[in-house]
Amino acid sequence: MTATVTLDDALANARRLLRDQPGPALAQARAILDAAPASAEAHRIAAQALRALGREGEAQAASLAAVSAAIHDPAMIDAALALAENRLPDAEAALRARLKADATDVAAIRMLAEVAGRIGRYGDAEKLLSRALELAPGFGAARANLATVYYKQNRYAEAVETLNAVLEGDPDNPAHANLKAAALGRIGGYDEAITLYEALTRRFPAHAKLWMSYGHMLKTVGRQDDSIAAYRHALAADPGLGELWWSLANLKTIRFDAADRAAMEEALAAAEPESDARADDRLHLHFALGKAYGDAGEAEAAFRHYAAGNAIRAGQLGYDAAETRAIVDAAIATFTPAFFAARAGAGDPAPDPIFILGMPRAGSTLIEQILSCHSAIEGTMELPDIPALALGLGREVKGDGRHWIAALAEAAPEKLAEMGAAFLRRTEVQRKSGKPFYIDKLPNNWLYVPLIRLILPNARIIDARRHPLDCCWSNFRQHYAKGQAFSYGLADMGAYYRDYVRLMAHVDAVQPGTVHRVVHEALLANPEREVRALLAFLGQPFEAACLSFHANARAVRTASSEQVRRPINRDGVGQWRAYDAWLGPLRDALGPVLDAYPAVPPRFD
Structure with a gap:
């Protein structure tokens, strides 16, 4: 034998x-x-x-x-190789076979969680990692993976708490410190995040992406000169990293010179021939070059680069305008006056949240900045919780997040109250000042206004509305870190704007007076009048500080962060006109929505 x-x-x-x-x-x-x-x-x-x-x-x-010994196990080596080569079905089959034979193999449990995480099944990954930690609480790699899963699920406070435990056992791990800094930035822990980034950049002075993350955090807290210095330091280490050039462009307030344009064109040429590996560099460079040539008055070259960058991103995301249209159709058919009347008194009665929503790049950050200067109102950031609650309900009831409207139609009154309370609980971590009201300014919440009305009936809702061509052109020039898949095609964007207007008009009809609309051009023309009307809608007295919003030193995470640190100005009005020759698909998609917008803008006295 x-x-x-x-x-x-x-x-x-x-x-x-x-x-x-x-x-x-x-x-x-x-x-x-x-x-x-x-x-x-x-x-x-x-x-x-x-x-x-x-x-x-x-x-x-x-x-x-057993985890340590698994590195000598041929079956586990094969599974790890499949993971490394992204052969996820092979890895999953091998790991499930392993766990069928021994359900307590924590190394296999952790690896199966990695498979689940890579395909977006974060709930499954969380359950697997929690089980691994039940069996082996000291399994640091599993705990670090769990922190990542929390982060991917927008559960940033839990990610920070988990990373604190991970760093106790592995205090010098830069990857864990980097993730903690990113998570802290999502819950307003900016000072601690910046301290972490400062320590990390001292350890890794040539790490371009680390310096870029540091620059993002500095930008958020208003340290623009420091953020530019961080981005430029990163470019010295990696001049071909397209996201760095876009990060500079995304400040909105700087102008690239001829040397910058030449450096970007050189980096773009180096990223050819086109390959998936360099696609992100190319799209970021195209967006940055679009701004550079636009600032130089070369509209045709600017549009060519914007179109190229948008085409790359559109191909990555595969947006389907018909899906948004179908959701809006379902919402209009479902949320009737009788539907709301039958559920009067349901939901959580708390009046604390103020939702600012609408199209991205429509002035929502400006409105938030104004309101956050009020003694009773706290600005936070774009919170992911309303979409997460809606999609979670769809998955729970219908097995598919996209069916949240049908699931909501079946929800009992106690479920509506439970969801409202869940929103308040989940967003509590964002509240730092003790003010009685706080803002969620996620623009895309327009799609969930009926849900907000049902689960938080006393919350206030503000619709930020901007001229369709200015708004959509501004989106076409913007590359978003994530989401906003509609914005990378002119026709898709026009259809999205139409659907947004269509649903908001329906809400106005079936829930009159529950949404206050702020027309961007009117706000620019007469700030005091519009701010007084806005505060009256919110039930708050006028405060002069709201008109000095640009002096507010609060952190701002959106693409408008530097713009709202300046006094009211018209710089963004009519920027589409230089590019009108190429906006035919947008005009066609907007159709009657464009014609219905005020033909004569408010006077700018």
Whole structure:
């Protein structure tokens, strides 16, 4: 009998003993480990036996030893190779087979969670990682993975808490510190995030992406000169990183010179021939060059670059305008006056949230900046919680997040109250000042206005409306870090704007007076009049500080962060006119919505 067969027989005997004789099973496992200390299965049998004997601390140590030994296991090596090569079906099949034979293999559980995370099944990944940590609380890699899963699910406070535990055991790990800084930035922990980035950039002075993240955080808190310096430092390390050039362009307030344009054109040429590996660099460079040539008055070259960047991003995202249209159709058909009347009094009664919504680039950040200067109102950021609640309800009730309207139609009054309370609970981490009201300014919440009315009936809703051509052209020039898939095609954007106007008109008809509309051009023309009307809608007295919004030093995370730190100005009005020759698809898609917008803009006195 060979040594391999002898080992297999010994393991089989240990497994048999494990069923009802944990003591002898443990002795057998330890005898195997004396002869074969790299046997991951023997470590796992020992862990199960120790757990059955009530020796939990030793069981956890044995589970961790099994993880370390797994690097010698051919089956686990094959699964890891499949993961590395992104052969996810092969990896999943191998890992499930492994767990069918031994459901306590924490290394296999963690790797299966990685498979789930890569395909976006974050709920499954979370459950798997939680199970791995039940079996082996000291499994640092699993805990770090769990922090990443929390971050991917927009659960930033939980990510920070988990990373604190991870960093206790691995304090010098830069990847964990970097993720913690990013998560802190999402919950308003800017000072601590900046401190982390400062330490990391000292350790890695030539790490371009790290300096870029540092620059983003500096921009958020209004340290524009420092953010520019950070971006320029990163460019010195990696002049071909397109996202850096776009980060400078996205400040909106700087102008590229001829040397910058030449450097970007050189970087763009170096990113050819076109390949998936360099697609992100190319699209960022195209967007940055669009701004550079636009600032130089070369409209044709600017449009060519904007169109090229948008085409790359549109190909990556695959937006379907028909899907948005179908959701709006379903909302209009479902949310009738009778529907709302039947649910009067449902939802959570808290009046705390103020929602500012509408199209991106329509002035929502300006409105938030104005309101955040009021003594009773706190500005936060674009919060992901309303879409998450809607899509979660769709998955829970209908098995598909896209069916949230049908799920909402079936929701009992107590469910509506539960969802309202969940929003308040989830967003509590964003509230830092103790003010009675706070703002969620996620523009895309326009699609969920009926949901907001049902789960938070006393919340106030503000619709930021801007001229269709100015608004849509501004979106076409903007590359978003994530989301806004509609914005990368002129026709798609026009259709999206029409659907937005269509749903908001329906809300006005079935819930009159519940949404206050701020027309951007009117706000620019007469700020005090519009701010007084806005505060009256919110039930708040006028405060002069709201007209000095540009002096507010609060952090701003959106693309308008530097623009709202300047006094009211008309710089963004009519910017589409230089590009009108190429906007035919947008005009056609907007159709009657464009004609219905005020033909004569408000006077600018």
